[in-house]
Amino acid sequence: MNRRNALKLGMSALAGVYLSPLLSQTRLFSNIPLPIDGLFQPTWDSLEKYQVPDWFRDAKFGMWAHWGPQCEPEAGDWYGRGMYEEGSRQYKFHVEKYGHPSKFGFKDIINIWKADNWNPQELVDLYKDAGAKYFMAMANHHDNLDLYNSKFQPEWNSTKMGPKKDIIAGWEKAARKANLPFAVSIHAAHAWNWFDTAQGADKNGPLAGIPYDGRLTKEDGKGTWWEGLDPQDLYAQNHPLSERPSRDSSVHSQWDWGDGASIPTSAYSEKFHNRTIDLIEKYNPDMLYFDDTALPLWPVSDAGLRIAAHMYNNSLKKNKTVQAVITGKILTEQQRKAIVWDIEKGQSNEIEPLAWQTDTCIGNWHYDRDVYNEKRYKSAKTVIHTLIDVVSKNGNLMLNIPVRGDGSIDELERAIVKEVGVWMKANSKSIYGTRPWKIFGEGPQQASAGALKAQGFNEGKGKPYTSEDIRFVQKDKKLFATVMDWPENGSVLIKSLGKGAGYYTNSIKQVKLVSTGEKLKFTQHNNGLEVHFPNQKPKASFANALEIV
Template structure:
C-alpha cells in the first residue's frame, strides 16, 4: 500500500511538472510570423523584460490634457455605446431601435450601419482648431473600434472607411489637422476584441416571427452576390466562424469577465492574430503616431499571442529612430500589473486612483457616452465644464493626464451643447492653465473631505463621480518655487490649509495671489495651518487657484 501511494505521488508530481512545461511552451497559442510586417530592430525586444526600459517622455508629463475623437460608424445611429454588439441583443433598446430604422438583424446587420455612415459634415481642421484653443496639448483619433472597421486606407482590411461608408480616409484627415495645429497625434486601436465582441451577431431571435433565423454574423463572401457588399467577405468584419465563448448565448455581459482571454473566452485563431498584427503595424508605419492607445488588458491579444509585444517593440524602436535615438513615444494599456506599468503608461477608464502614482498615468473619460447618444444630448446629460476641470485638477495632483472624449455625430460634427462646454473649459484655461501645464505633483496630492474617502478603482477604472468635490477640497501641484493650491469650488469663508502649517511645512512663503485677479491677498501661517483670507473677487465659479510663491523650491516629489 505504501509503495503504491509513493508511486502514485511520484506519478502525480511528474504529471504536474509535464503540464507546467507544456503550459510554458504553449504560453502563446499564436506566434505572428512577421512574413509581411517586420519588427524594427533596436533597443526594445518583444518581451516584457525588454519593454521595462521604457521611460515616459517629459513632453507627455508636461502636457496634462488631451482631447479624443472616439468616432466611427457606431456614432451614426446616435444610440450610444457598443451599438454593434447590443443591436443583436433581442429585446434590448438598441435592438428595437435597429429594427425600426434598419430592419431585422438577420437581414440588415451592422454592415448596413457602416453603409449608412457618410461623415458628410466632417471638418477635421475646424474641430482640432477648437480643441487646441480649449487647451488640449495632444489630440487622439480612433483608428478602429471593436466593430473591426479600419478608418484609414488599410492594406490588410478590405472593410475600411475608404471603401465603404464615408469612403474617406478618416485618419489621414485627423493627422493632417493635428499637424497643422502643432498637436502631438495619438491613435487608439480597439479591434483586438472583435473576435468575441461580435459574437452576438451569431445569435437568432428566440421568439416571434424571426425565431431561429440566424442574424448576419455568419454570412460569407459568396452570399454577397447581387448585394451592395458584393466582393466583400463579412467574416473579415465580423470574424465569427468560430465557437461561442462560454455564456455568450445567454448573457450580453458575459464578455466583461472574459476581456483577459480567460474565463471561457473563445481563443482567436492564428489567422486572426496575424491580421490584427499586420493592420496595426501598417497603421504605425503610415502615421507614426506620437501616442498609441490599446483598449486591452496589458497588450492586445496577450497572452494568447505575441502580437502585442511585437507591436510595442516595433513602435518604440521606430519612434527612437525618428527622434535621434531618443524615445518620445507614449503607449497606453489598461489593468496593468506593477511590472507592466514600467513598460508603458497606465490608462484608467472613467476613473482616478485615490493616491499619487509614482509613474505617469492617464485617465480616459467622456463627457457623455463613448459613441454619440441623442438621448444624452436631449436629457442634458453631459458632464459640465466644472466637472471636467475639477477632474483634471484632481488627476494632475496625482501625477496623471486627462484624455477627454467629445462625442462626434455620425455626420462628423459636434453639437451646440458640447461647444458650449468646451468654451467654458477654454475660459477657465485662459486664466489658470499655468497651474496645470508643466507642473509636477507635490508631496501630498490634497486635503479636505474628499481626500479622506477611500475610493478604489474597479478593474480598468469606473470610480468617477462617486465622490463629491466641494470648495473645502484642495488639490496641490508645483512648478519650481511655486506651489498651486486649488480649491475645487468657490470658498465661502477663509481658506485653511492644514498641510501648509509651520509644523508640517516650514518653507518661507513670499507671496500668495489668486490667478485671474490683481487683488492683494492677506494670509497668515500658523503652526497648524496656513489661513488665506477669503478673496473679495472670485474670478470663476469652477475652481479657484491660489499661487503660493516660496523663497526656495516647494517641498514635493
C-alpha cells in the same frame, strides 16, 4: 469600449501565467520570441526599460474623437454588439429604425454612414483653444472597421466604405497643423469575441430562429450592395463561440482571453499586428492607446509586444530618445514600467510613482441622442475638477467629446468645451508642466472617493468638491494649491500649509490668485495657511488656483 460590468480579471492571467483550456487548442507564441532590430525586444523584461517622455508628462490634458460608424445611429455605446441582443434598447431601436438584424446588420450601418459634416480642422482647433495639448482619434473600434487606408483590411475600411474618406489622415493633418501631438486609439483586437452576438438569432417573435448576419460569407452577397465582399473580414465570426458566449455577458470577464473565451487564431492575431504596424508606418502617431488588458491579444499572442517594440524602436531611431507613448489597462507592476497605465472613467486615489492617464467622456463613448435630449453631459466644472485631481496624482486627463454620425458635435457639447477653455486660459500655469508635490491634497472629498474596479469606473463616486478640498502641484520652485470651490465666507484655511504640518518648511512670502494675478492677504498659522479671497469672483470660479512662493 464601455465594459458595463466590472471585469473579473485574474492577475495571473495578466502576467501571462494563466492558460484556459481553450489555449491548448491554438498556437501559443514562443517563450523565446524572435529578436527584432532595435534596443527594445518584444518581451516585458525588455520593454520595462521605457521612460515616459516629458512632452506627455507636461501636456496633462488631451482631447479625443471616439468616432466611427457606431455613432451613425446616435444610440450609444457598443451599438454594433447591442443591436444583436434581442430585447435590448439598441436592438429595439435598430428594428424600429433600420429593420431586423437578419436583414440589416452592422455592415449596413457602415454603408449608410457618410460623415458629411465632418470638419477635422475646426474641431481640433476648438479643442486646442480649450487647452488640449494633444489630440487622439479612433483608428478602429471593436466593430473592426479601419478608419484609414488600411493595407491589411483593404475592403472594410473608411476609404472604401461609408464615408469613403481617410478619417485618420484627416485628423492627423489637422493635429499637425495645430502643432499638437497626434494619438490614435486602437480597439479592434477584440472583434473576435465582441461580435459574437451577431452569430445569434431571435428566440421569440415572428423571426425566431432566423440567423442574424454575423455568419454571412462572400458567397451570400450575390445581388446585394456588398457583392464581392466577405463579411467575415469584418465580423470575424467564422469560429465557435466562447464557452459562455454572449449576452449575460462573457465578453466582460474574457477581456484577457481567459474565463472560457474563444481564442483567436494566429492568422487573426497576425492580421491585427499587420494592420497596426501599417497604421504606425502611414500616420506616424506619437501615441497608441490600446483598449486592452495590458497589450492587445496578451497573453495568447505576442502581437502586442511586437507592436510596442516596433513603436519604441522607431521613435528611438527618429528622435535619439523614445518620444512615443503607449497605454494599456489593468497592468502589473512590471507592465506599468513598460507602457503607461490608463484608467477608464476613474482615477487613482494616491500619487502614482509613474505617469498615468485617465480617459473619460462628457457623455457616452459613442454619441447618444438621449444624453443630448436629457442634458446629461458632464459639466465643465466636473471636467476641470477631474483634471485637477488627476494632475495632482501624477496623471493626465484624456477627454472624449462624443461626435455625431455626421462628424459634428452638438451645441451643448460646444458650450462645455468653451467653458473648459475659459478656466484653462486663466489657470493653465497650475496644470501644464507641473509635477506632484509631497501630498496630492486635503479635504473631505477624498475620504468618500470610490475604489477602482477592474480598469477604473470609480469616477463620480465621491461627494462633490467644496472649498475645503485642496489639490497641490509644484513647478519652478512654486507651489500651486487649487481650492476646489469659491469660499463663500471669504477665506480658506489650508491645513497642510500650517507651520506645524511639516510639509512647507520655507517662509511663505506671497500668495496670488492665478486666474487674475491678484496678490491675496494671508496669515500662516500653526494649524494652517489662512488665505483671504477677493470680493469679486473671477470667471469659472468653481476651481481657484493659488500660486504660493
